[in-house]
Amino acid sequence: MRWKNLSEQTVYENRWFRVNLADVELPDGRHLDHFLIRLRPVAVATVVNEANEVLLLWRHRFITDTWGWELAAGVVEDGEDIAAAAAREMEEETGWRPGPLEHLLSVEPSNGLTDARHHIFWSDQGAFVGHPEDDFESDKREWVPLKLVPDMIARGEVPAANMAAALLLLHHIRLG
Numbered sequence: 001m002r003w004k005n006l007s008e009q010t011v012y013e014n015r016w017f018r019v020n021l022a023d024v025e026l027p028d029g030r031h032l033d034h035f036l037i038r039l040r041p042v043a044v045a046t047v048v049n050e051a052n053e054v055l056l057l058w059r060h061r062f063i064t065d066t067w068g069w070e071l072a073a074g075v076v077e078d079g080e081d082i083a084a085a086a087a088r089e090m091e092e093e094t095g096w097r098p099g100p101l102e103h104l105l106s107v108e109p110s111n112g113l114t115d116a117r118h119h120i121f122w123s124d125q126g127a128f129v130g131h132p133e134d135d136f137e138s139d140k141r142e143w144v145p146l147k148l149v150p151d152m153i154a155r156g157e158v159p160a161a162n163m164a165a166a167l168l169l170l171h172h173i174r175l176g
Contacts, residue, residue, distance in 0.1 A: 099125025
């Protein structure tokens, strides 16, 4: 049941993404046009402290007009190491510099439409280095007990699937 991407042409592109139109051959030989969005990788990071609290950002997403808890995240710049990008984003958005990062998981948040891959890292060490450079990205940054994570997700307070998956895995790793 493999679909074959025979060719793609770019319909629109900017520095953030490319919209392509693909000629796709289905297993039965039929063809269909399928739009897809090509995106740069996203790097995500957080710290879990000794009290099993995770550093989160409370932010508004205007596209869905929703508020929710998230981890610091951003695109990986050309030629940038993914873990280094995760550490950079965390420091820029929270004011905290993570210690040595460990890869937690990589996810494809919408693989029926995009090739986006989100690479999520965490550390059990962090140092506050000052007010976040990108403080406009969130209303607040807080240390939230990991034990609250499942209920927060159930209440819809962590609407992004990649963030929910990462937080549930951290909950499992730390509180098992």
